[in-house]
Amino acid sequence: MKLSDWQETLKDIMPQVIAMRRELHHHPERSGEEAWTQAYIEEKLTALGLEIHTFQDCHAVMGLIRNGEGPCVGIRADMDALPVTEKTGLPFASAQKGTMHACGHDAHMALALGSAMWLSTHKDQWHGTVKYFFEPEEETEGGGKMMTEQGCMENPHVDVVIGQHMNPHYEAGDFYAKPGYVSGASDEIRLTVRGKSCHGAYPESGVDAIVISGQIVAALQTLVSRTLSPFDPAVVTIGTIEGGQANNIVCGEVHMRGTLRTLSEATREKMKALIVRTAGGIAEAMGGHCDVQLIPSYGAVYNDDGYYAVIEKEAEEILGKDKIVRQEAPSLGVESFYYFVRKTPGVYYDIGSGIGTALHTETFLVDEACLLPGVAMQCASVLALMEEIKA
Numbered sequence: 001m002k003l004s005d006w007q008e009t010l011k012d013i014m015p016q017v018i019a020m021r022r023e024l025h026h027h028p029e030r031s032g033e034e035a036w037t038q039a040y041i042e043e044k045l046t047a048l049g050l051e052i053h054t055f056q057d058c059h060a061v062m063g064l065i066r067n068g069e070g071p072c073v074g075i076r077a078d079m080d081a082l083p084v085t086e087k088t089g090l091p092f093a094s095a096q097k098g099t100m101h102a103c104g105h106d107a108h109m110a111l112a113l114g115s116a117m118w119l120s121t122h123k124d125q126w127h128g129t130v131k132y133f134f135e136p137e138e139e140t141e142g143g144g145k146m147m148t149e150q151g152c153m154e155n156p157h158v159d160v161v162i163g164q165h166m167n168p169h170y171e172a173g174d175f176y177a178k179p180g181y182v183s184g185a186s187d188e189i190r191l192t193v194r195g196k197s198c199h200g201a202y203p204e205s206g207v208d209a210i211v212i213s214g215q216i217v218a219a220l221q222t223l224v225s226r227t228l229s230p231f232d233p234a235v236v237t238i239g240t241i242e243g244g245q246a247n248n249i250v251c252g253e254v255h256m257r258g259t260l261r262t263l264s265e266a267t268r269e270k271m272k273a274l275i276v277r278t279a280g281g282i283a284e285a286m287g288g289h290c291d292v293q294l295i296p297s298y299g300a301v302y303n304d305d306g307y308y309a310v311i312e313k314e315a316e317e318i319l320g321k322d323k324i325v326r327q328e329a330p331s332l333g334v335e336s337f338y339y340f341v342r343k344t345p346g347v348y349y350d351i352g353s354g355i356g357t358a359l360h361t362e363t364f365l366v367d368e369a370c371l372l373p374g375v376a377m378q379c380a381s382v383l384a385l386m387e388e389i390k391a
Contacts, residue, residue: 003173003318006376013117017371020044021110022092028081028101031140034059037079037109041134044113048120050132058146063132065120070128071389073382074153074161076340077112078105078138087362102364104166104353109134111164111371115378128386129156135336142298144339153344159389160307162381163337163348164374168359170325170352172369175315175377177349178327179308181263185300186334187272189238189258190293191216191279195286197252206250207287210243213254216279216290217241220258223274234271235261235332261332263300298334304345310388311347314380319373325352351377 029037038059050063086093086100094100136143193213198206217238224234243254262268276292283290337348351374354367
């Protein structure tokens with residue numbers, strides 16, 4: 001169906017979707033504090049007759065629509081807001097000083113609730129199960145990790161999962177995505193360089209941890225350019241260096257923190273091993289020692305080629321070919337949607353939310369014209385994916 005057809009089909013639902021988005025925007029909650037949001041979502045899903053599941057140690061909610069035998073499709077929506085003071089001037093602006101839905105998660109939840117409203121009342125058009133994953137703490141630790149570890153992808157097993165995000169760089173209702181990798185993996189780098197402190201006038205009696213650190217930073221910057229193919233993206237960044245107490249004392253200990261970004265898992269493991277070897281080897285060669293910690297965060301998100309083609313076809317029919325924007329290259333930013341696609345195929349795409357201010361800023365706005373195509377895309381994608389899985 002074209003967007004005009006969906007507009008007619010969803011005409012009784014969209015006013016409620018807009019109202020829910022505004023209410024959620026008015027009551028933002030930061031990561032780990034989503035108690036009101038959790039209760040609100042549970043109330044809405046219960047009113048629709050969905051089966052509700054909650055999770056230990058977080059405010060996550062899963063809603064299920066069961067409709068006989070058939071495939072299982074999952075839909076992920078983020079819940080948490082950001083520590084940002086809103087300056088949009090909206091009549092439904094944040095009621096919580098210092099907290100704002102500055103990443104569009106209010107719209108994510110409203111879209112998911114909207115498609116749940118339509119799918120739960122149009123069971124004659126599909127058979128199977130739809131699971132809704134309302135994920136807390138996406139901006140910090142990733143509630144998807146807790147949800148998947150507690151079995152949200154099973155009973156029944158999710159055959160394919162959809163993730164959707166707002167994109168303020170494109171007009172309302174544009175579809176922005178690509179097959180294959182769309183976002184990267186992240187590992188935090190923590191380096192502690194130990195030398196031997198001494199008086200600056202007698203450097204021969206010590207081991208300068210600052211000098212060692214300088215050599216390590218310079219060497220780490222060449223790992224990507226000299227150990228990887230130019231067609232294999234990776235980034236090593238050292239973002240902080242702390243060490244030294246006085247201008248006339250050779251520093252005995254330096255702490256550095258940084259980030260490693262990669263796409264493929266093989267490259268990720270290779271780079272981690274190289275960082276350990278390079279930092280440790282330089283420190284030892286210069287008479288010191290370097291402790292290396294690599295703390296994993298989100299992994300890379302990969303759009304399944306076949307399922308992506310199904311969803312892009314729906315986007316072309318609903319939105320029109322002129323509204324399809326192919327992402328040129330993967331981002332090395334990270335996305336907690338990774339946890340849902342670690343062992344299950346998935347498709348992650350952006351809906352243009354109106355060209356305006358950047359995400360995570362105090363004036364970020366969602367053009368509500370994106371809500372209709374957002375709900376239509378979720379509903380149509382579920383129907384099309386179920387047919388594809390059964391084929």
